[in-house]
Amino acid sequence: MRTVVYGLWTYLEFAVLAAVFVPIMALYWLLRRKDLRGRGSWMRRFGRTCVRASPIWRFRVEGQAPQDIARVAYVVVANHESSADPFLLSWLPFDMRWVAKVSLFKIPVIGWLLRLGGDIRLLRGNGDSVRAMLAEAQGTLETGLPVMIFPEGTRSPDGALQRFKDGAFQLAIDAGVPVLPLAIEGTRACRPKGSLWFGRAHAVVRVLPPISTAGMTRAEVPRLREATRASIRDALVEMRQRPVEMVPEPELSVAISELVADMASALEAVQPAAAGQSSGS
Numbered sequence: 001m002r003t004v005v006y007g008l009w010t011y012l013e014f015a016v017l018a019a020v021f022v023p024i025m026a027l028y029w030l031l032r033r034k035d036l037r038g039r040g041s042w043m044r045r046f047g048r049t050c051v052r053a054s055p056i057w058r059f060r061v062e063g064q065a066p067q068d069i070a071r072v073a074y075v076v077v078a079n080h081e082s083s084a085d086p087f088l089l090s091w092l093p094f095d096m097r098w099v100a101k102v103s104l105f106k107i108p109v110i111g112w113l114l115r116l117g118g119d120i121r122l123l124r125g126n127g128d129s130v131r132a133m134l135a136e137a138q139g140t141l142e143t144g145l146p147v148m149i150f151p152e153g154t155r156s157p158d159g160a161l162q163r164f165k166d167g168a169f170q171l172a173i174d175a176g177v178p179v180l181p182l183a184i185e186g187t188r189a190c191r192p193k194g195s196l197w198f199g200r201a202h203a204v205v206r207v208l209p210p211i212s213t214a215g216m217t218r219a220e221v222p223r224l225r226e227a228t229r230a231s232i233r234d235a236l237v238e239m240r241q242r243p244v245e246m247v248p249e250p251e252l253s254v255a256i257s258e259l260v261a262d263m264a265s266a267l268e269a270v271q272p273a274a275a276g277q278s279s280g281s
Helices: 002-031 036-052 084-090 109-117 127-142 167-175 218-239 252-280
Strands: 057-063 075-078 097-101 118-121 148-149 179-185 201-207
Touching: 002 036, 002 109, 036 084, 036 097, 036 109, 057 084, 075 167, 075 218, 084 201, 097 109, 097 127, 109 118, 118 127, 127 148, 127 167, 148 167, 167 179, 167 218, 179 218, 201 218
Parallel strands: 057 201, 075 148, 075 179, 097 118, 097 148
Antiparallel strands: 179 201
16 A cells, blocks of 8 residues: 555656646746756756655765766766666766657657757667767767766666667767766666556665776777676675665755755756846847
8 A cells, every 4th residue: 555655646746846847947948948958957956856755765876976077078877777767867966968768758748858858869779860869969978068878778677787788888989088887776676667656765876987988999899888887787786785775864844945945046047048038139
Protein backbone atom coordinates (compact mmCIF):
# COMPACT_ATOMS: atom_id res chain seq x y z
CA MET A 1 0.00 0.00 0.00
CA ARG A 2 2.78 2.41 0.92
CA THR A 3 4.47 1.80 -2.45
CA VAL A 4 1.26 2.74 -4.26
CA VAL A 5 0.84 5.90 -2.17
CA TYR A 6 4.44 6.96 -2.79
CA GLY A 7 4.07 6.21 -6.49
CA LEU A 8 0.89 8.27 -6.79
CA TRP A 9 2.48 11.13 -4.86
CA THR A 10 5.54 11.08 -7.12
CA TYR A 11 3.41 11.25 -10.25
CA LEU A 12 1.31 14.02 -8.71
CA GLU A 13 4.20 16.22 -7.64
CA PHE A 14 5.89 15.75 -11.03
CA ALA A 15 2.69 16.86 -12.78
CA VAL A 16 2.20 19.88 -10.52
CA LEU A 17 5.81 21.02 -10.81
CA ALA A 18 5.80 20.50 -14.58
CA ALA A 19 2.69 22.68 -14.77
CA VAL A 20 4.66 25.39 -12.95
CA PHE A 21 7.95 25.01 -14.81
CA VAL A 22 6.80 24.48 -18.41
CA PRO A 23 5.26 27.97 -18.82
CA ILE A 24 8.28 29.66 -17.22
CA MET A 25 10.69 27.62 -19.36
CA ALA A 26 8.62 28.45 -22.44
CA LEU A 27 8.92 32.15 -21.63
CA TYR A 28 12.68 31.79 -21.18
CA TRP A 29 12.86 29.92 -24.50
CA LEU A 30 10.96 32.74 -26.25
CA LEU A 31 13.19 35.44 -24.79
CA ARG A 32 16.59 33.70 -24.75
CA ARG A 33 16.36 30.85 -27.21
CA LYS A 34 20.10 30.82 -27.96
CA ASP A 35 21.12 30.65 -24.30
CA LEU A 36 21.58 26.89 -24.10
CA ARG A 37 23.39 27.07 -20.77
CA GLY A 38 20.54 29.03 -19.22
CA ARG A 39 17.91 26.72 -20.67
CA GLY A 40 19.79 23.73 -19.27
CA SER A 41 19.97 25.34 -15.85
CA TRP A 42 16.16 25.42 -15.85
CA MET A 43 16.10 21.67 -16.31
CA ARG A 44 18.44 21.28 -13.34
CA ARG A 45 16.15 23.47 -11.23
CA PHE A 46 13.18 21.34 -12.24
CA GLY A 47 15.03 18.11 -11.37
CA ARG A 48 16.19 19.38 -7.98
CA THR A 49 12.74 20.68 -7.11
CA CYS A 50 11.14 17.32 -7.95
CA VAL A 51 13.59 15.56 -5.66
CA ARG A 52 13.01 18.05 -2.84
CA ALA A 53 9.28 17.38 -3.10
CA SER A 54 9.77 13.61 -2.97
CA PRO A 55 9.45 11.83 0.39
CA ILE A 56 11.29 8.73 -0.86
CA TRP A 57 14.40 9.95 -2.71
CA ARG A 58 17.59 11.15 -1.03
CA PHE A 59 20.42 12.03 -3.41
CA ARG A 60 23.97 13.24 -2.94
CA VAL A 61 27.11 14.05 -4.96
CA GLU A 62 30.61 12.78 -4.23
CA GLY A 63 33.87 14.06 -5.68
CA GLN A 64 34.79 17.43 -7.12
CA ALA A 65 33.88 18.79 -10.53
CA PRO A 66 36.81 20.17 -12.55
CA GLN A 67 37.45 23.77 -11.53
CA ASP A 68 37.24 24.98 -15.14
CA ILE A 69 33.99 23.23 -16.09
CA ALA A 70 32.02 26.49 -16.04
CA ARG A 71 34.07 27.74 -19.02
CA VAL A 72 35.72 24.68 -20.59
CA ALA A 73 33.76 21.95 -22.40
CA TYR A 74 33.78 18.27 -21.39
CA VAL A 75 32.03 15.22 -22.76
CA VAL A 76 30.31 13.89 -19.63
CA VAL A 77 29.45 10.19 -19.51
CA ALA A 78 27.77 8.01 -16.89
CA ASN A 79 26.35 4.54 -16.41
CA HIS A 80 22.58 4.41 -16.78
CA GLU A 81 20.60 2.64 -14.04
CA SER A 82 17.18 4.25 -14.13
CA SER A 83 14.89 6.92 -15.52
CA ALA A 84 15.66 8.70 -12.23
CA ASP A 85 19.30 9.26 -13.28
CA PRO A 86 18.64 12.76 -14.72
CA PHE A 87 17.06 13.81 -11.42
CA LEU A 88 20.18 12.69 -9.56
CA LEU A 89 22.47 14.41 -12.06
CA SER A 90 20.54 17.65 -11.65
CA TRP A 91 22.38 18.02 -8.33
CA LEU A 92 25.75 18.36 -10.06
CA PRO A 93 27.03 21.95 -9.76
CA PHE A 94 27.37 22.58 -13.51
CA ASP A 95 25.20 22.82 -16.61
CA MET A 96 25.18 20.35 -19.50
CA ARG A 97 23.36 19.81 -22.76
CA TRP A 98 21.99 16.27 -22.87
CA VAL A 99 21.74 13.77 -25.71
CA ALA A 100 18.38 11.96 -25.45
CA LYS A 101 16.61 9.42 -27.63
CA VAL A 102 14.00 10.76 -30.04
CA SER A 103 11.16 8.77 -28.46
CA LEU A 104 11.45 10.81 -25.24
CA PHE A 105 10.77 14.02 -27.16
CA LYS A 106 7.43 12.56 -28.28
CA ILE A 107 6.14 12.02 -24.74
CA PRO A 108 3.83 14.80 -23.51
CA VAL A 109 5.34 16.99 -20.77
CA ILE A 110 8.69 15.15 -20.76
CA GLY A 111 9.20 15.96 -24.43
CA TRP A 112 8.22 19.60 -23.85
CA LEU A 113 10.76 19.87 -21.04
CA LEU A 114 13.51 18.36 -23.18
CA ARG A 115 12.79 20.75 -26.06
CA LEU A 116 12.62 23.80 -23.82
CA GLY A 117 15.80 22.71 -22.06
CA GLY A 118 17.65 22.57 -25.38
CA ASP A 119 18.59 18.90 -25.37
CA ILE A 120 19.83 17.05 -28.47
CA ARG A 121 17.79 14.33 -30.20
CA LEU A 122 19.21 10.98 -31.25
CA LEU A 123 17.53 8.16 -33.15
CA ARG A 124 19.59 5.14 -32.16
CA GLY A 125 20.77 2.99 -35.05
CA ASN A 126 20.11 5.71 -37.64
CA GLY A 127 23.34 6.87 -39.26
CA ASP A 128 21.99 10.27 -40.36
CA SER A 129 20.68 10.95 -36.85
CA VAL A 130 23.99 9.95 -35.25
CA ARG A 131 25.93 12.26 -37.58
CA ALA A 132 23.52 15.13 -36.94
CA MET A 133 23.80 14.57 -33.18
CA LEU A 134 27.61 14.55 -33.32
CA ALA A 135 27.65 17.75 -35.36
CA GLU A 136 25.27 19.55 -33.02
CA ALA A 137 27.11 18.27 -29.96
CA GLN A 138 30.46 19.41 -31.35
CA GLY A 139 29.02 22.86 -31.99
CA THR A 140 27.84 22.93 -28.39
CA LEU A 141 31.27 21.95 -27.08
CA GLU A 142 32.84 24.76 -29.11
CA THR A 143 30.81 27.23 -27.02
CA GLY A 144 32.32 25.81 -23.82
CA LEU A 145 29.16 23.98 -22.71
CA PRO A 146 29.57 20.31 -21.66
CA VAL A 147 27.57 17.58 -23.41
CA MET A 148 26.11 14.66 -21.44
CA ILE A 149 25.79 11.17 -23.00
CA PHE A 150 24.90 7.76 -21.54
CA PRO A 151 27.34 5.57 -23.52
CA GLU A 152 25.45 2.35 -22.71
CA GLY A 153 22.68 3.73 -24.92
CA THR A 154 19.88 2.52 -22.68
CA ARG A 155 19.18 1.72 -19.03
CA SER A 156 20.73 -1.40 -17.59
CA PRO A 157 18.02 -4.01 -16.88
CA ASP A 158 19.83 -5.36 -13.81
CA GLY A 159 22.33 -2.68 -12.78
CA ALA A 160 25.28 -4.45 -14.42
CA LEU A 161 27.50 -2.14 -16.46
CA GLN A 162 26.82 -2.73 -20.16
CA ARG A 163 29.03 -2.33 -23.20
CA PHE A 164 29.83 1.29 -24.10
CA LYS A 165 29.12 2.64 -27.58
CA ASP A 166 31.69 4.72 -29.47
CA GLY A 167 29.78 7.96 -30.09
CA ALA A 168 30.71 9.89 -26.92
CA PHE A 169 34.38 9.06 -27.29
CA GLN A 170 34.54 9.87 -30.98
CA LEU A 171 32.92 13.19 -30.14
CA ALA A 172 35.49 13.95 -27.40
CA ILE A 173 38.43 13.14 -29.66
CA ASP A 174 37.06 15.10 -32.63
CA ALA A 175 36.38 18.12 -30.41
CA GLY A 176 39.66 17.78 -28.52
CA VAL A 177 37.98 17.93 -25.11
CA PRO A 178 38.37 15.71 -22.02
CA VAL A 179 35.94 13.00 -20.98
CA LEU A 180 34.42 13.40 -17.50
CA PRO A 181 33.22 10.02 -16.13
CA LEU A 182 30.45 9.79 -13.54
CA ALA A 183 29.49 6.70 -11.53
CA ILE A 184 25.82 6.38 -10.56
CA GLU A 185 24.72 4.02 -7.81
CA GLY A 186 21.33 3.53 -6.19
CA THR A 187 18.88 5.04 -8.68
CA ARG A 188 17.71 1.62 -9.85
CA ALA A 189 15.75 1.37 -6.61
CA CYS A 190 14.01 4.64 -7.54
CA ARG A 191 12.48 3.10 -10.64
CA PRO A 192 13.85 -0.10 -12.22
CA LYS A 193 13.66 -0.46 -15.99
CA GLY A 194 10.19 -1.63 -16.97
CA SER A 195 8.57 -0.58 -13.70
CA LEU A 196 5.73 1.96 -13.50
CA TRP A 197 6.18 2.62 -9.79
CA PHE A 198 8.75 4.43 -7.69
CA GLY A 199 10.68 3.09 -4.73
CA ARG A 200 12.54 4.52 -1.76
CA ALA A 201 16.20 5.11 -2.59
CA HIS A 202 19.37 6.73 -1.35
CA ALA A 203 21.44 7.30 -4.49
CA VAL A 204 24.80 8.88 -5.21
CA VAL A 205 26.70 10.17 -8.22
CA ARG A 206 30.48 10.24 -7.95
CA VAL A 207 32.49 12.63 -10.12
CA LEU A 208 35.62 10.80 -11.30
CA PRO A 209 38.92 12.25 -12.59
CA PRO A 210 38.72 13.58 -16.17
CA ILE A 211 40.42 11.65 -18.96
CA SER A 212 42.39 13.74 -21.45
CA THR A 213 42.04 13.23 -25.20
CA ALA A 214 45.05 15.40 -26.07
CA GLY A 215 46.86 14.00 -29.14
CA MET A 216 44.33 11.20 -29.68
CA THR A 217 42.97 10.21 -33.08
CA ARG A 218 39.84 8.27 -34.00
CA ALA A 219 41.94 5.12 -34.07
CA GLU A 220 42.18 5.46 -30.28
CA VAL A 221 38.42 5.60 -29.69
CA PRO A 222 38.38 1.98 -28.37
CA ARG A 223 41.20 2.73 -25.93
CA LEU A 224 39.47 5.84 -24.62
CA ARG A 225 36.14 4.02 -24.43
CA GLU A 226 37.52 1.13 -22.40
CA ALA A 227 39.58 3.38 -20.13
CA THR A 228 36.44 5.35 -19.30
CA ARG A 229 34.38 2.23 -18.76
CA ALA A 230 37.07 0.79 -16.46
CA SER A 231 37.08 3.99 -14.41
CA ILE A 232 33.31 3.83 -13.89
CA ARG A 233 33.35 0.05 -13.32
CA ASP A 234 36.02 0.28 -10.60
CA ALA A 235 34.16 3.10 -8.87
CA LEU A 236 30.91 1.10 -8.92
CA VAL A 237 32.62 -1.95 -7.40
CA GLU A 238 33.87 0.16 -4.49
CA MET A 239 30.57 2.03 -4.06
CA ARG A 240 28.52 -1.19 -4.01
CA GLN A 241 30.74 -2.90 -1.46
CA ARG A 242 30.48 -0.23 1.22
CA PRO A 243 27.54 0.18 3.62
CA VAL A 244 24.77 2.44 2.38
CA GLU A 245 25.23 5.91 3.83
CA MET A 246 21.78 7.18 4.74
CA VAL A 247 21.12 10.78 3.86
CA PRO A 248 19.07 12.48 6.60
CA GLU A 249 15.65 13.68 5.54
CA PRO A 250 15.52 17.48 5.47
CA GLU A 251 13.11 19.37 7.67
CA LEU A 252 10.05 20.50 5.75
CA SER A 253 10.80 24.18 6.42
CA VAL A 254 14.32 23.79 4.99
CA ALA A 255 13.05 22.02 1.89
CA ILE A 256 10.41 24.72 1.29
CA SER A 257 12.90 27.57 1.77
CA GLU A 258 15.36 25.94 -0.67
CA LEU A 259 12.58 25.44 -3.22
CA VAL A 260 11.47 29.08 -2.92
CA ALA A 261 15.05 30.34 -3.23
CA ASP A 262 15.57 28.25 -6.36
CA MET A 263 12.37 29.57 -7.95
CA ALA A 264 13.28 33.16 -7.03
CA SER A 265 16.69 32.88 -8.68
CA ALA A 266 15.04 31.37 -11.75
CA LEU A 267 12.60 34.27 -12.07
CA GLU A 268 15.45 36.76 -11.65
CA ALA A 269 17.16 35.13 -14.63
CA VAL A 270 14.13 35.79 -16.82
CA GLN A 271 13.58 39.43 -15.86
CA PRO A 272 16.63 40.97 -17.65
CA ALA A 273 15.70 39.17 -20.86
CA ALA A 274 12.10 40.33 -20.61
CA ALA A 275 13.24 43.90 -19.99
CA GLY A 276 15.56 43.76 -23.01
CA GLN A 277 12.77 42.34 -25.16
CA SER A 278 10.35 45.14 -24.20
CA SER A 279 12.90 47.91 -24.67
CA GLY A 280 13.84 46.57 -28.09
CA SER A 281 10.23 46.48 -29.30
